[in-house]
Amino acid sequence: AQRVTQPEKLLSVFKGAPVELKCNYSYSGSPELFWYVQYSRQRLQLLLRHISRESIKGFTADLNKGETSFHLKKPFAQEEDSAMYYCALSQGGYQKVTFGTGTKLQVIP
Amino acid sequence: DAGITQSPRHKVTETGTPVTLRCHQTENHRYMYWYRQDPGHGLRLIHYSYGVKDTDKGEVSDGYSVSRSKTEDFLLTLESATSSQTSVYFCAISDLAGTDGGYTFGSGTRLTVV
Numbered sequence: 751a752q753r754v755t756q757p758e759k760l761l762s763v764f765k766g767a768p769v770e771l772k773c774n775y776s777y778s779g780s781p782e783l784f785w786y787v788q789y790s791r792q793r794l795q796l797l798l799r800h801i802s803r804e805s806i807k808g809f810t811a812d813l814n815k816g817e818t819s820f821h822l823k824k825p826f827a828q829e830e831d832s833a834m835y836y837c838a839l840s841q842g843g844y845q846k847v848t849f850g851t852g853t854k855l856q857v858i859p
Numbered sequence: 860d861a862g863i864t865q866s867p868r869h870k871v872t873e874t875g876t877p878v879t880l881r882c883h884q885t886e887n888h889r890y891m892y893w894y895r896q897d898p899g900h901g902l903r904l905i906h907y908s909y910g911v912k913d914t915d916k917g918e919v920s921d922g923y924s925v926s927r928s929k930t931e932d933f934l935l936t937l938e939s940a941t942s943s944q945t946s947v948y949f950c951a952i953s954d955l956a957g958t959d960g961g962y963t964f965g966s967g968t969r970l971t972v973v
Binding site for chain 2: 756759784786792793794795796799836846847848849850851852
């Protein structure tokens with residue numbers, strides 16, 4: 751069975767500090783991985799997906815198949831980055847997606 | 860707008876009563892999903908649909924049923940609400956064709972069972 755693990759419930763960083771939100775997965779097939787973000791009182795929205803290798807709002811994530819990780823990184827945190835972040839894995843087919851438990855990022859001014 | 864709406868946005872109901880939540884989309888997407896969001900559990904899949912009248916169970920389907928009689932509507936019913944079903948419920952849609960698997964989410968329904 752597929753599983754997504756986000757080991758940190760809360761991550762607090764100072765403004766301007768680097769950010770790394772950890773995500774590890776277990777899946778026997780070829781994974782499709784995503785990061786979703788939920789700002790306060792808003793709907794979840796797709797932040798980025800590994801296949802597009804894009805950078806959104808300064809965030810990047812690299813799929814490391816050897817370490818089965820998909821960590822989300824940003825070199826300099828901003829206050830508006832404070833939100834809940836979910837790592838997610840798609841098993842293809844019906845596009846059913848499994849989510850991690852989420853990490854709350856708190857950027858301290 | 861994202862083309863997906865959920866109703867109601869908030870609901871308080873009593874234990875033992877049936878409750879129906881509605882998800883409506885204007886994107887003509889084939890796939891629709893119901894998740895619940897709980898602290899410490901993240902999002903867990905309740906049921907999903909891969910077409911009109913085609914539905915299947917997710918990992919936490921006990922106590923829930925769904926129906927999809929039209930492409931645009933996906934209903935989630937709590938047959939007899941319990942306090943453990945107090946949660947925030949999110950609907951999501953996706954269109955496999957021509958996409959890379961990302962979901963579009965609704966704004967959520969906050970359900971409280973007292």
